[in-house]
Amino acid sequence: MTALLLHVHDCPHCGVSLQAADQLAEEDLNALPRGKQFMCEVKRSRSLPHHRLFMAMIRKIAHATPTPLNEKALRAYVTVKAGHVDTIPLAFGKTYQAPASIAFQAMNQAEFRDFFERAVEIILTDICPALPDGFADEILAMVDKEADHGQARLITRSQKAQDMGAR
Secondary structure, three states: OOOOOEEEEEEOOOEEEEEEOOHHHHHHHHOOOOOOOOOOOOOOOOOHHHHHHHHHHHHHHHHHOOOOOOHHHHHHHHHHHOOOEEEEEOOOOOEEEEEOOOOOOOOOHHHHHHHHHHHHHHHHHHHHHHOOOOHHHHHHHHHHHHHHOOOOOOOOHHHHHHHHHOO
16 A cells, blocks of 8 residues: 555635645556545644654754764664664564654654654753753754744743753
8 A cells, every 4th residue: 555645625626635745646646547446544644844853853963972973873772762662572582672663654743742752851861961061952942943833842941941950
């Protein structure tokens, strides 16, 4: 089954319709045979800006460390620390906690928002203290900017400062 990104469109001639939201979806729709019916499961799309914010934070941290840090390794570390893991059984009775996918197909927006909140907490408490002064404020500014656009529901800067001061 192919997942397509579609927009709901109000057509003055035919009423409500679904249209391809990107080139890939358009190509997939054009490949479908005409005159046939298809069963669709409609899901609300994940927020691309929210996903990009997470990736931008990872990139910013990777470039701010005193020694070069692989973005993929950092993303895996944060993902595992956030508890978003696949438990893989090993042949000798042990298990391995591998980072689970954060791909659009793997989690909906509510699940990603919960993951994102845990990831930001880990970044602020486990990673930022080892980075230059003010780095946590830069991360919070990135998150606050996105929260202003409705993509994240995170605790405020003053709440975070109080929490960090209490530790």
